[in-house]
Every structure is written in structure tokens, then in C-alpha cells.
Amino acid sequence: MISSLQPKGHELVYDLVREAGVDVSDWSNYDRPDLPQTNPKYCYNWSFFGSDRVVICLWFDEMQEDDLGIFQHLNYSEIPEKRGASSVRRRRAMDMNRAFFTAFRDDLIVRVIIVHDPDDQSDDREVKLRALDPVEWHVASYDEDTGWCRIQRGPKKSDAIPQDGSHASRGHRVSMVRFRSELENLKAHLLDYDGFPFESFTRGKIYDWESYKDYVFAEAGRRLAWQTWDSEEVGTGAILDRVIHAIEINEGKDRRNNLLKWQQYGVHQVLTDARNDKRCFEVESLLFDFYTGELAAEDAFDPLTEHLGKKYPLIAYLFFIKDNSRYLPISPAKFSQAFERLGVSLNTAGECSWENYSAYLSVIREIRDFLELEGFDGIRLLDAHSFCWLLINIDEPEEVSGPRAQIEEFDASTQLSGSKSKKDVDWEALHRARAALGRLGEELALDAEKSRLTDAGHPDLAAKIHLVSEDHTKGYDLHSFETDGSDRLIEVKTMSEDRPAVRFYTSQRQLELAHSEVNHFYYLVRGARTAKPRIQAVRAHSIPEEAISPIVHEVAWTDATQDS
DSSP states (O other), X not given: OGGGGOOOSBOOHHHHHHHTTOOOGGGGOSSOTTOGGGOTTTTTOSXXXXXXXXXXXXXXXXXXXXXXXXXXXXXXSSGGGSTTOOHHHHHHHHHHHHHHHHHHHHTXXXXXXXXXXXXXXXXXXXXXXXXXXXXXXXXXXXXXXTOOEEEEESOOOOOOOOTTOOSGGGOSOOOHHHHHHHHHHHHHHHXXXXXXXXXOSSSSHHHHHHTHHHHXXXXXXXXXXXXXXXXXXXXTTHXXXXXXXXXXXXXXXXXXXXXXXXXXXXXXXXHHHHHTSTTHHHHHHHHHHHHTTSSOXXXXXXXHHHHHOSOHHHHHHHHHTTOTTTOOOOOHHHHHHHHHHTTOOOOOTTOOSHHHHHHHHHHHHHHHHHHHHTTOTXXXXXXXXXXXXXXXXXXXXXXXXXXXXXXXXXXHHHHEEEOOOOOOOXXXXXXXXXXXXXXXXXXXXXXXXXHHHHHTTOXXXXXXXXXXXXXTTXXXXXXXXXXTSOEEEEEEEEOSSOOSEEEEEOOHHHHHXXXXXXXXXXXXXXXXXXXXXXXXXXXXXXXXXXXXXXXXXEEEEEETTSOO
């Protein structure tokens, strides 16, 4: 897929920017108006701004692909800080970073000019090939604190933030508190069962129960052999014969297809029926186009249900045996139970549709990321699937609320000693871990803030607190209240350990709020991953200037109230 994006020619930037839909009339405003394509003010830039879109240049050899599609994960905010970077390079990097942020904030269309040097992939490479990708891209995520972003090929799905400030736009979020409680419960169960700690998905009970899925996937792929299909077979029944054969796997106790109740209930009988009636051509056309890559998953799922019925386990299985790194089987009722235990408001029972299936996959991806954060290496989507399955086969933990954090008011102007010491930071690792850790901090802060108002005799105000952190333009995560009903705007900063040294990153918008008249707080969740987290509530305007470093506005101090 990525190889198809490699540019073949060396087209002019001017022509590509214009083709992408950006006004280039100003390119003529220099001493050679007859040659606007050579205007040095524009022609060497990495990014270009239009009224409803941005155009950016991306290197072909940095393209990546995962279960969400083709993307790049990058950070142009670092370049201006690197020693030796020229002023021109710094300006172009800052413009590029601004393009990412603006596109993310304003939901702008992103058009990508793909550049390539087939002879060199070093930092000193030169653009020798250049072409405009005909497909729109979008900025899927942008971290204001670090500058890391993910730019994704394909238009952005609609996920507008509701006007009431609720966090419904976040989709079906896994509760970090419930996840960690369930994980500890599972660890205790497996330690008792296996006699050794649960540290891997490749041994013990979880392996004994779940490893058959790898065999089923491999055997189904061998029987399906979709890479060898010929379009002339469409409508003959040959393709459906292979699909049926890829379902009827029963080669012994640990080598049988337990992902579908095909022997007990004959859930795939509809395939045999379709093979022998007028649906044969339509169903085989869909399958041929989907497996060979001519038809996108979102365009194949619902049409298959129209022809085969809303048989969720069957349709999901057909997707799974194509690519187990992107798709998974499903037992709708069982996963509804597992998701409920993880605090996810997604019902999969009786909801057979692409929208529901893609939401289901998104939740499993998030669980996979959380497992990685907890120290499990090499976690696959299928392992996260097995984690959920095992949850519903053991008793629920007695306590799922997790540790409670108390809010401590903290006067930064009198209790902090400034510290501008810097350390090397693995920005990419920070970006990967921050989302999940930040979610845990948000949950702890939300719970503590509700307790603060409830304990003060204002449960009505506690009920009105809501998360707004999906809206990056606001500059805060929690919209809460004082006991008199006035606003308390809270930016949550999460630390995994409780140490005297405090270091976090703040955005320009957050600094603007700190110096405004609004009631703005930083809630520092200390020891978030410990049994005794605590929260320091710091009034933003009380943070001394000497504690702030203009990296991406880094805030660092030594807590004088802590023992060194």
C-alpha cells in the first residue's frame, strides 16, 4: 500500500500547491512575476496555508502503516531547539508545526506533497521526486505539550465536540481505574492458577486458553488463499467454498475454530445458502474486492450484512481471517460484559454494523496500549482481545473504584523553589505513555473534585463537573466549580511517581489563562500509579516566572515541602 505512494516524477511545488487548492496568486509578487514558481519566499517551504486547508511536504521513506492505515508520527517543534539548525530551517519547522496544530484545532483538510530521494534516506537527502497524494489526510492527534502529532491518510471521521462540553466525542473510553483494578484481579487469579506471575501472554493459563486463535488464523488463511483468487471465479461458488472451508476448522482439541459456533448452531449456513442462490455473484464480488484490497473495510462490512444478515460473529470472523493485526473476531454479548467491567459505554450485542465494529476495534486498541503501559512487551491486538475474554471468565474484583486522591491546596508563590535543570527526554516514548497516564490522572482528578464539592455540601455542583480535554482550544481539562457556583477551570498534569522535583509542559493557551482573570488551576496528580496518589491544586497565576522555561513552556521546580 505504501509503495503505491512513491512519487514517480519531479513536479513543481507551485503546481502541486495550486492543484491542492491553495491560492498561489501572491507567488507572483516578486522581481520575476513571470516565474512565480521560483519565488524563494514560497517554493522552498515545507508547508502552505489555505483558507480551509493546509498543504505539507512529507518524506515518502518515513511513511508507516498500522491497523488504522498509513500515517506519520512526527514532531517539528523539536527542530527549532536543536543546536546547529539554521534560522531558515527553524522558521520552516515552526511553520510546519503551526500547520499541524492549526489543522488539528480547526479540523482543516490536509493535502500532502510526497517527496522522495531514492538514493539517500539521511537527514541530508535532497528532493529528487515529488507528487501530490490525491487522497486527503488529517491530523489525527496533536499534543500541545510536546509537539508530537500523528498525521493520518484519509479524511477525518466526524467527531465534533458537543456544545454542552460533555466528553461524548471521546468515543467509548476505557476507564484507567477500572482497567488497572481488573488487571490486578487477573494477575491474582493467574498467579493462583499458574503458580507464577502473569507477565506474558505466551505461557500459562492465558496461553493455554487463547493460543488456538493463532492456529485458526493461520489455517484459515491457508484454506482461504485469497492471494490466489481470480476475478473469473466470482459467481461460480468457488470463493464461497473456500470461505466455508476456512470456517470449518476442526483438527483436534487445540486446533479447532472456537471463534464461531459453526458446529453447534451452523452460523455459516447462510454462506451455503448464498452459494446456491442468486446472491452468489453479489456476495462473492464483495468478498473478492474486500480480500484483494479493492474495497475498503468500511465499504464492505454493511453490504455483507445486507446479503448475509446481521450475523456479527460471522462478519467479524471474515474480517479477522484477512488481517489479524487490524481486525478481530467478536462474541457480541460477551464483549459487552467485558466492556462494562472496564467502564466502557459500548454495547456490541445486537449492534452489527461497521460503526459498532470500528468502535469495538478502537476499544481493543486502547486496551492493548494500556497493557503496553503496564509493562507487557510485544502486545498484539489479539492479546488485548484475549485479555477481555479472560476477564469475563473470572469473578469481578471486590473493589473497582481504585485509590482515592485528596486535593491539597498549594501556593506556588511561597512553597516552590525554582528549578530550570533540564534532562534528556525520549519524546516519542513520552508521547506514547502520556495519553494513558494522562487519562488515569484525569479520572483521579475528576473523582477527587467531585468528592471535594460533595463533602462541602454541594452535590449539585459535583454532578455538573465535566471533562473538556478533547477540545484543545480551551486550555484546560476539567470544568468544575467553586462552592459559590463560580467556575474553576482545571488543567490536569499527571506524574507516575511522587517526587520532590516537578516537571511538566504547558501550552501557550494555558499560560494565557494563567495570566488572565479566570480562576485557573493546575492539578498535579502525584504518584498516579501508586496506591496512594495525591493531588496538589496550584493556582496557575501563583507559579513564579523563574520556574517557567520557554521550550514548549516547560514548568519545573523543586517542592520545598518534600524531603530531598
